[in-house]
Amino acid sequence: MARAGKTRNGQSGARALDVAALAGVSTATVSRAFNAPEKVAPEIREKVLKAATELGWMPHPAGAALASRRTWLAGVLIPTLDNDVFASQVGALQTRLSADGVTVLIGCSNYDADQAANQVRTMLARGVEALAIVGESHRPGMFETIAARGVPYVVTYSHRPGSPHPSVGFDNAAAFRRIARHLLDLGHRDFGLIHQPSIDNDRVMARIEGLRAALAEEGLALRPQHVREGPAAIAFGRESLRSIMEAPGPRPTAVVCGNDALAIGALLEARALGIRVPEDLSVTGFDDVAMAEQTDPPLTTMRVDNAEIGRQAADYLLTCLAGRNPAHPPPLESQLILRASTAAPSAG
Amino acid sequence: MARAGKTRNGQSGARALDVAALAGVSTATVSRAFNAPEKVAPEIREKVLKAATELGWMPHPAGAALASRRTWLAGVLIPTLDNDVFASQVGALQTRLSADGVTVLIGCSNYDADQAANQVRTMLARGVEALAIVGESHRPGMFETIAARGVPYVVTYSHRPGSPHPSVGFDNAAAFRRIARHLLDLGHRDFGLIHQPSIDNDRVMARIEGLRAALAEEGLALRPQHVREGPAAIAFGRESLRSIMEAPGPRPTAVVCGNDALAIGALLEARALGIRVPEDLSVTGFDDVAMAEQTDPPLTTMRVDNAEIGRQAADYLLTCLAGRNPAHPPPLESQLILRASTAAPSAG
DNA sequence: CCGGCTTATGTAAGCGCTTACATAGCAGTT
DNA sequence: AACTGCTATGTAAGCGCTTACATAAGCCGG
Structure with missing residues (x-):
C-alpha cells in the first residue's frame, strides 16, 4: 500500500x-x-x-x-584510470569485492598528493570500510587518519621491505636491480635512464634507487646528462633518447626506461637516428604491455601481474572485514622478460 | 560528549x-x-x-x-576498465560529477548482457540517482526498468540517429562510412575487414553496417573470406591479416580494422609477409591511440575524444539532477586522421 | 508605535532498516 | 505433569540526519 x-x-x-x-x-x-x-x-x-x-x-x-552501521563500501585510491596498470588492478579488485557484496568507490589523485588526501577524506566520509591505496608516499598523517577511524587498508603496487604498511605488490627497487644486473652481466658499463615524474611517487623513486644501487655495487654511476625525467609517454621517450645520445662525452650502451611507453619511444628514436638495437644500444622497459613483444626488436621488460595485485588486495581487505587480522602479505614476484632489445655491448 | x-x-x-x-x-x-x-x-x-x-x-x-532521500550517487556501466577508451571516459565523467558532490559507482559488464543487467540492478539498489551506460544494446526492458524508477540516464559512446535514448557519442556507422569513403575515393574496390566481437555490441555492429552500406552504394561487397571477427588484440590482427591475404581469389587492396590494436597487428603482419603498406595494401584503424602515429607507416585512423564523451555525459546527467529536462545531446564529431597507411592502390 | 511582513532559528517527526531483548512454542527430561 | 532449554518470531528502540512547521525576532511604513 x-x-x-x-x-x-x-x-x-x-x-x-x-x-x-x-x-x-x-x-x-x-x-x-x-x-x-x-x-x-x-x-x-x-x-x-x-x-x-x-x-x-x-x-x-x-x-x-x-x-547496522555497515556500509559494505570499500575505496581504492589510484593515480589515474588512464593507465592500464591501475585500471586492470581496479578491475580485478572490484570483481573480487563485489562477489562478496562490497561496492567499490574509486578515487583518482592525478598523481597529486593533495587530491589524494582529499579523495581519501571523501571516501571516509562516504563510509568506506576498507581502503586500497596505490603507493605509500602520501601526505603525512594520511595513513594515521585512516587507521584512527579503524578502517583497514592495504598499500598496492609497491612492496617496500621495511614498510610499516601491509602491502600487495612487488619490490620496485629489486625489480630495477634485476634489470641492472641483467645488463651488467651482459657487460654494460655506461647507462642511461629515462623515467617518469618521481615526485610523490615512491614506485618510481624506488626504481631509480634500485638502479643506482646496482650500479654503485660495481663502482658505476649515471651521468646527469644521461638521466631524463618527464611524462610517461612515447614522445618523451623519443625526445629523451635523442638528447642522451647527443650529449657530449661517451654514449651509454644501455638505456633503462621507467616503463614500456618510454622504452618504445626510445626504440623508435634509435631507429630514426640509425642506432642499431641491440648491437649499438640495449633498451629495457617496464610493465610488459601488449605492444612490447611486437616492437622491432621486441622489448626486454619486466612483467607485473596487475590483476593479481588487485585480487590479492581485495582478499586481504575482505579478510580484515571478516574480523580476522591477516599477516602482511608477502611481496609478489615480477618477471624479467628477456627479448631482443638487450644484448652485450659491441666491443669498443 | x-x-x-x-x-x-x-x-x-x-x-x-x-x-x-x-x-x-x-x-x-x-x-x-x-x-x-x-x-x-x-x-x-x-x-x-x-x-x-x-x-x-x-x-x-x-x-x-x-x-533527504538523496544519495548523491551516480552509476556508470562500461564493458571493461581494461580499455583506455572506457577508462578515460569514466575518468572524465567522474572528475566532472565529483566536482558537484556526486560519487560515481562503476559497473563492468565484461561485454556480457546478463552481467550488465545485474550491475544496473545492483547500482539501482544502491540508490544511484543517474546512470551513464555504454551502448544501447542491452537486455530488453533494462532502460524501462531504469526509467520506471525515475532515474535519468544517458547512453554513451554511440549516437545512433533515431535512437529513443539520450546519448552522448558519435555515429559509429557514419564514422565507418567516412573511412570507406576515403578508401573508395582513393580508388579501392576490394576490401577486407577485421573487427572485434559484435555480439551485444551495437557500436561494432553499426561500424560494420556503415562500411557495408558505403560499399553497397558503389555496388561493392565484402567477401566472407575477407571478414574476420575476434578478440580486439594485436595478435588477432596479425593472424587475421595473414588469413585474409592467404585466402584464395583476389586479395583486397584495403583492410579496414575495428580498432587500432587490430590495425597495428595487421601492419606488423603485412611487414612480416613482405606486403608493402600503403603501396600494396592500405590499412585503417579506429580510436587513434598514442601508438597509431608511431607505427611504420603511421596509421590512418579515426579519432574520438573519449574524455569529452565522459564530460558531456556528466553534464547531461547533472542537468537532469538539477531538475531541468535537457534536450537530447547532439552527436559528437569523430575525426579522420589521415596518415601514411592509406594510399591509392597500385595500378593492376 | 503598532500590525504585518520577512527572515533566522528551533522543535520534533520521521526516513527504512536492524537488532537487543522479550516472548511463545515446542521437545525432551525428570 | 511440571520444568528446562532450545529455537523461531515479534516488539520496539533507535541509527544520524533533514525538513515541514511553528515560533521568535527584527524591520518597515503608516
Whole structure:
C-alpha cells in the first residue's frame, strides 16, 4: 500500500513493512530472511522472498547502513584510470569485492598528493570500510587518519621491505636491480635512464634507487646528462633518447626506461637516428604491455601481474572485514622478460 | 560528549547533536550550515563550522540519505576498465560529477548482457540517482526498468540517429562510412575487414553496417573470406591479416580494422609477409591511440575524444539532477586522421 | 508605535532498516 | 505433569540526519 501524503521519489515504493504485511510476518523477520536466512524457517523465508519479489522490494542501503552501521563500501585510491596498470588492478579488485557484496568507490589523485588526501577524506566520509591505496608516499598523517577511524587498508603496487604498511605488490627497487644486473652481466658499463615524474611517487623513486644501487655495487654511476625525467609517454621517450645520445662525452650502451611507453619511444628514436638495437644500444622497459613483444626488436621488460595485485588486495581487505587480522602479505614476484632489445655491448 | 553504552564503530564519533551542543544551536541549524549555508547567519555558520572541525564531524551519508532521500550517487556501466577508451571516459565523467558532490559507482559488464543487467540492478539498489551506460544494446526492458524508477540516464559512446535514448557519442556507422569513403575515393574496390566481437555490441555492429552500406552504394561487397571477427588484440590482427591475404581469389587492396590494436597487428603482419603498406595494401584503424602515429607507416585512423564523451555525459546527467529536462545531446564529431597507411592502390 | 511582513532559528517527526531483548512454542527430561 | 532449554518470531528502540512547521525576532511604513 503506498503511503498517503508525499510520494516516494521514484524508488520501487515498497518498504520492509509492506513486505512484512504481505508475507504475514514482522519486519524483523523480513530483515532476517535477507541478512541471516539460516535464522528463519524455510517456509517463512520463502513467503518473505516471494512477497519481496512481488513488490519489487530490496533493502534500502541507507536504512540498512544507518541501523547496522555497515556500509559494505570499500575505496581504492589510484593515480589515474588512464593507465592500464591501475585500471586492470581496479578491475580485478572490484570483481573480487563485489562477489562478496562490497561496492567499490574509486578515487583518482592525478598523481597529486593533495587530491589524494582529499579523495581519501571523501571516501571516509562516504563510509568506506576498507581502503586500497596505490603507493605509500602520501601526505603525512594520511595513513594515521585512516587507521584512527579503524578502517583497514592495504598499500598496492609497491612492496617496500621495511614498510610499516601491509602491502600487495612487488619490490620496485629489486625489480630495477634485476634489470641492472641483467645488463651488467651482459657487460654494460655506461647507462642511461629515462623515467617518469618521481615526485610523490615512491614506485618510481624506488626504481631509480634500485638502479643506482646496482650500479654503485660495481663502482658505476649515471651521468646527469644521461638521466631524463618527464611524462610517461612515447614522445618523451623519443625526445629523451635523442638528447642522451647527443650529449657530449661517451654514449651509454644501455638505456633503462621507467616503463614500456618510454622504452618504445626510445626504440623508435634509435631507429630514426640509425642506432642499431641491440648491437649499438640495449633498451629495457617496464610493465610488459601488449605492444612490447611486437616492437622491432621486441622489448626486454619486466612483467607485473596487475590483476593479481588487485585480487590479492581485495582478499586481504575482505579478510580484515571478516574480523580476522591477516599477516602482511608477502611481496609478489615480477618477471624479467628477456627479448631482443638487450644484448652485450659491441666491443669498443 | 561520547554516548554511554555501545561504542561507535570507529567513525569520528561525533553526531550532529554534539556539534549543535558545542556551537550552542540546534541540529537543524547544523544541518543548514552545511547544506544551505545561505540560510544561516554568517556568525552562526562560523560557530557551527568551527565546532564541526573541532569534533572532526562530517554529516553521515546514510543518515542524510535516509532523511533527504538523496544519495548523491551516480552509476556508470562500461564493458571493461581494461580499455583506455572506457577508462578515460569514466575518468572524465567522474572528475566532472565529483566536482558537484556526486560519487560515481562503476559497473563492468565484461561485454556480457546478463552481467550488465545485474550491475544496473545492483547500482539501482544502491540508490544511484543517474546512470551513464555504454551502448544501447542491452537486455530488453533494462532502460524501462531504469526509467520506471525515475532515474535519468544517458547512453554513451554511440549516437545512433533515431535512437529513443539520450546519448552522448558519435555515429559509429557514419564514422565507418567516412573511412570507406576515403578508401573508395582513393580508388579501392576490394576490401577486407577485421573487427572485434559484435555480439551485444551495437557500436561494432553499426561500424560494420556503415562500411557495408558505403560499399553497397558503389555496388561493392565484402567477401566472407575477407571478414574476420575476434578478440580486439594485436595478435588477432596479425593472424587475421595473414588469413585474409592467404585466402584464395583476389586479395583486397584495403583492410579496414575495428580498432587500432587490430590495425597495428595487421601492419606488423603485412611487414612480416613482405606486403608493402600503403603501396600494396592500405590499412585503417579506429580510436587513434598514442601508438597509431608511431607505427611504420603511421596509421590512418579515426579519432574520438573519449574524455569529452565522459564530460558531456556528466553534464547531461547533472542537468537532469538539477531538475531541468535537457534536450537530447547532439552527436559528437569523430575525426579522420589521415596518415601514411592509406594510399591509392597500385595500378593492376 | 503598532500590525504585518520577512527572515533566522528551533522543535520534533520521521526516513527504512536492524537488532537487543522479550516472548511463545515446542521437545525432551525428570 | 511440571520444568528446562532450545529455537523461531515479534516488539520496539533507535541509527544520524533533514525538513515541514511553528515560533521568535527584527524591520518597515503608516
